[in-house]
């Protein structure tokens with residue numbers, strides 16, 4: 001059966017959820033407060049870069065299953081299941097700021113009350129929220145709508161930017177926090193087309209579902225920080241973190257993913273979710289000390305990388321660095337908490353000049369740095385007379401570059417590779433001075 005769904009907040013999670021629900025035949029109304037974004041999406045133009053999204057968006061708009069509006073009332077009137085995909089940014093002490101989720105919940109409850117709409121809608125929280133939020137949302141509905149059958153459900157989202165559409169269409173698992181049989185039946189029906197390959201739909205209580213999301217991201221952060229800490233050790237004792245990665249990642253008990261040493265984790269999720277879990281656990285008087293350590297390692301990783309540059313050049317003022325990669329990872333234009341931005345700021349503070357190139361994130365970077373840095377038309381242009389290349393994001397076009405051209409363009413044949421992309425022997429053969437993370441220095 002096709003469902004009538006509304007999705008409130010059409011950022012990375014909302015637009016991907018909305019389009020993929022529509023792609024299974026459901027009727028989906030997406031709501032956003034950003035009028036410009038809504039106009040773009042109505043024309044089939046995704047406001048973000050995400051592989052596969054544009055086609056899906058256009059296809060479902062043309063199929064009359066996917067609609068965009070700023071009118072929350074219209075969306076609530078015309079849907080039975082309401083997905084909250086609202087931002088939950090960190091506040092100043094690291095806790096998740098629930099203002100958007102709580103205020104929108106209140107607005108929805110008032111719309112239901114004032115328009116005498118059925119009091120049995122299913123409110124599904126896809127935003128990442130700390131334990132206990134479901135109960136806060138429930139109280140809002142119960143206060144405004146006495147005698148309701150509204151169900152507050154947690155359905156944390158695990159997609160990763162860059163592969164979000166693919167992952168949303170075929171999730172590893174779907175977690176649903178609810179104790180209601182009605183919700184279980186509906187969610188089973190809704191997600192059945194996404195789970196044909198046999199991946200599980202896991203039902204649990206709301207509190208456990210809320211924590212599952214933080215646990216997943218914190219575990220990923222732990223793996224990355226562990227590898228970065230080990231890479232620093234490898235630097236000291238002249239071992240190779242990449243070989244160690246292969247040596248442990250092939251152990252099925254450990255697995256291969258999220259074991260890459262580099263500039264540390266960034267993006268809109270891991271940094272904020274790690275901080276929020278630390279905060280929430282401290283509030284419960286049950287500190288998560290391993291997570292705290294992972295957080296601290298991550299905070300110093302870009303500084304550690306900068307120290308390699310400073311060690312090589314001494315003072316950085318008036319030196320020119322070319323940077324490849326700005327987004328926090330490949331295949332996205334998302335710059336939130338990107339290590340590349342932190343590095344640009346540190347280099348500028350040292351008096352260096354920075355020119356940048358990224359396949360998708362140039363426009364967003366320009367909004368942040370305007371004329372403080374220079375922007376290349378392609379990856380090679382910015383190398384001209386640069387003192388060194390700094391590689392910050394592992395986009396595929398940076399993997400097999402024209403090393404001869406690079407050497408001719410650079411003032412000094414020096415590469416600082418924050419992603420361990422290049423082969424040490426190849427660097428030696430081409431005559432580069434090459435610094436990476438947790439591997440031998442080539443000079």
Ligand SMILES: NC(=O)c1ccc[n+]([C@@H]2O[C@H](COP(=O)([O-])OP(=O)(O)OC[C@H]3O[C@@H](n4cnc5c(N)ncnc54)[C@H](O)[C@@H]3O)[C@@H](O)[C@H]2O)c1
Nearest residue numbers: 009010011012013032033034085086087088127128157161
């Ligand atoms: N980005 C990810 O990869 C990802 C993955 C899993 C979970 N999450 C979680 O999902 C939630 C949303 O994240 P995101 O990255 O999609 O956020 P985002 O910042 O990309 O998008 C949020 C959208 O909500 C809109 N919005 C804000 N207030 C609104 C309101 N009152 N009514 C309607 N629209 C409103 C904004 O205009 C924006 O378009 C967060 O809790 C995040 O932690 C994100």
